[in-house]
Amino acid sequence: MNAASTLTSRLLTTGLLTERPRPRGIAGWRHAHWLAVGTVCLGAFLGQLTASVTALVYPALQRHFGTGFAAVEWVALAYLLVLVALLAPVGRLSDLVGRKTMYIGGFAVFGLASLGAGFADGLGTLVALRAVQAVGGAMMQANSVALVARGVPEHAMRRALGIQAAAQGLGLALGPSLGGLLVEHASWRWVFWINVPVALLGVLAGWFLLPRTHRPDARPLTRPLTRPLSEPATRPVPRPRGATRPDPDGGRFDLAGLLLLAASTTALLLALSAASGLPLPGWAVAALLLATVLCALGLVRQERRATRPILAPGLVNTPGVRPGLAVSLIGYLLLFCPLVLGPVLLAEAGLPTGRVGLLITLLPAAFAVAATAGGALLPRGWSDVARCRFGAALAGAGLLGCVLLPVAGAPATAQAFPLLAAGWGLGVLLPANNALVMRAIPAECSAVGGGMVNMARSLGTALGTALPVLGVHLAGPVLGGRAVLLALAAVAVLAVALTRPVRRR
Incomplete structure (x- = not known):
C-alpha cells in the first residue's frame, strides 16, 4: 500500500483528487x-x-x-x-x-x-x-x-x-x-x-x-494503531482547535486479507450454487465448502496480526459493533429471501403473474414507507434498541404468517398482510440498527465502519438470493419454500436477542 499511498499523495498535491467545497449559497x-x-x-x-x-x-x-x-x-x-x-x-x-x-x-x-x-x-x-x-x-x-x-x-x-x-x-x-x-x-x-x-x-x-x-492539508498518521479501538483510553488527549483527526489505520494495506475475504465468499456462493443445481460433481461441492472454512479461518488469523486489517478487528470488537453488523446481515437476508422465494410459492398456488407481482411489491414498498415514517407511529420515547427489537419481532411474525397462511383460496387482504408486516418490521429495524452501529464507531473511522455495514448488507443480500434456490432445489417449491420461511422467522428472533444498547464513541 506504500506505493498506492505515494501515488495518492501526489494526486492530492496536484489537485486531481482534491475535494471542492459546495457553493457558498448551498453550504x-x-x-x-x-x-x-x-x-x-x-x-x-x-x-x-x-x-x-x-x-x-x-x-x-x-x-x-x-x-x-x-x-x-x-x-x-x-x-x-x-x-x-x-x-x-x-x-x-x-x-x-x-x-x-x-x-x-x-x-x-x-x-x-x-x-x-x-x-x-x-x-x-x-x-x-x-x-x-x-x-x-x-x-x-x-x-x-x-x-x-x-x-x-x-x-x-x-x-x-x-x-x-x-x-x-x-x-x-x-x-x-x-x-x-x-x-x-x-x-x-x-x-x-x-x-x-x-x-x-x-x-x-x-x-x-x-x-x-x-x-x-489533512495527512494520515504513518504509524500503526497499537491500542485496540475497543480498549478505552486512559486519558483523553486534547486536540488543538482546527487540527485534523489522525488516521488510526496507518501501515501496509492488507492484500492477503482482501484475497482471503474474496476467496471465502466466492467459494461459499459457488458451493451454494452447486448444491442448488449447478452441474458440478459432489467432490467439487465438498472441496468448495472446505475452501470456505479454511479461507475464513485464515482470514481471522490474518486480520489479527495485520497492521492495517481489512475488517479492522479493533472496530469489530468495539462494544455494539459486532452484533450490529450481524443484525444488518440478518435484516437483508430477511428482506431478499421473500423477494426470491415469493414468486415461486405464489405461482405454485396458481396465482396469475400480475397478482404475484403486485403482492411481492408490497414487501419492499412497506419497507420503504416504514423506513421513512414508521417511527412516527411508535411511542416517542422508544430508543433505537426498542425499535430494533420491535422491528425484528414484527418481521419474524410476518414471515411466520407467510408459512401458516394457506395462499390458495385466501382473500387478497389475508395474502397481503404478512408481507406488509414483514416489510414494515424491516423498515423499522434497519435504520435504527444502522444508527446504533454508527454511534458505536469513532468518527475518524466512519468510512471504514460504513463499509463494514454495507459489506454485511451485501452478504445478507447474497445469502438471501442463494438460500431460497437451495431450499427449493432440495425439498421442492412448496415444502422447501415453507421450510426456508420458517427458518427466517427463527433468524428474526435471533436478531431480537442480538440487539444491545451502545454508548456513543
Whole structure:
C-alpha cells in the first residue's frame, strides 16, 4: 500500500483528487444537509434498483446468448462477489482521498460500466462489465452511511438513515415492474442503460451538494494503531482547535486479507450454487465448502496480526459493533429471501403473474414507507434498541404468517398482510440498527465502519438470493419454500436477542 499511498499523495498535491467545497449559497443554507442526504439517496436507489431488476433479464439473456441458467446467474453473482470484497478496502481508501471524491467517482464508474454492459456482445463480456459496475457500487456504498451519519445533526441521524433506507426500498420496489416493462417492450439492454442518466445526475449532485470531507492539508498518521479501538483510553488527549483527526489505520494495506475475504465468499456462493443445481460433481461441492472454512479461518488469523486489517478487528470488537453488523446481515437476508422465494410459492398456488407481482411489491414498498415514517407511529420515547427489537419481532411474525397462511383460496387482504408486516418490521429495524452501529464507531473511522455495514448488507443480500434456490432445489417449491420461511422467522428472533444498547464513541 506504500506505493498506492505515494501515488495518492501526489494526486492530492496536484489537485486531481482534491475535494471542492459546495457553493457558498448551498453550504450556508441551514437545511443543506438534507440536500446531501438526497444525493446519497440517489446512490442507494441505484444500487437496489440494480439488485432487483437483474433477475428479470435472466430468461432474455438465456435466449439471446443461448446458454443455461447456471451461466446466466453469474451476471448477478459477479456483481455481489466484487462488491463484498471491495467494500472494506474502498472504505479505507476513502480516508485517504475523501468520501466525497470516492462517492462521485463511484457514480462515474457505475454509469460507464452500465453503458458498456448494454452494448455487450457476449455473456463473458457482460459478466466482466458487471464486475466493473460493482467497483463503482462499492465506491458509493462504502461511503453512503458515513456521509449520512457524519453530515447531519445528531438529532436527525435516525431520520436521515431512514430516508436512505426508503430510497433503497423504492429501488427494490420499482425494479421488478420496471425491468418487466423494459424487457417486454424494449430490450434487455435497456435494463443496464437505464442506470446511465441516474449516474450522471448523481455525479452532478455530488459535486455541488455534498460537503467536503477531506482537506488538502489533512495527512494520515504513518504509524500503526497499537491500542485496540475497543480498549478505552486512559486519558483523553486534547486536540488543538482546527487540527485534523489522525488516521488510526496507518501501515501496509492488507492484500492477503482482501484475497482471503474474496476467496471465502466466492467459494461459499459457488458451493451454494452447486448444491442448488449447478452441474458440478459432489467432490467439487465438498472441496468448495472446505475452501470456505479454511479461507475464513485464515482470514481471522490474518486480520489479527495485520497492521492495517481489512475488517479492522479493533472496530469489530468495539462494544455494539459486532452484533450490529450481524443484525444488518440478518435484516437483508430477511428482506431478499421473500423477494426470491415469493414468486415461486405464489405461482405454485396458481396465482396469475400480475397478482404475484403486485403482492411481492408490497414487501419492499412497506419497507420503504416504514423506513421513512414508521417511527412516527411508535411511542416517542422508544430508543433505537426498542425499535430494533420491535422491528425484528414484527418481521419474524410476518414471515411466520407467510408459512401458516394457506395462499390458495385466501382473500387478497389475508395474502397481503404478512408481507406488509414483514416489510414494515424491516423498515423499522434497519435504520435504527444502522444508527446504533454508527454511534458505536469513532468518527475518524466512519468510512471504514460504513463499509463494514454495507459489506454485511451485501452478504445478507447474497445469502438471501442463494438460500431460497437451495431450499427449493432440495425439498421442492412448496415444502422447501415453507421450510426456508420458517427458518427466517427463527433468524428474526435471533436478531431480537442480538440487539444491545451502545454508548456513543
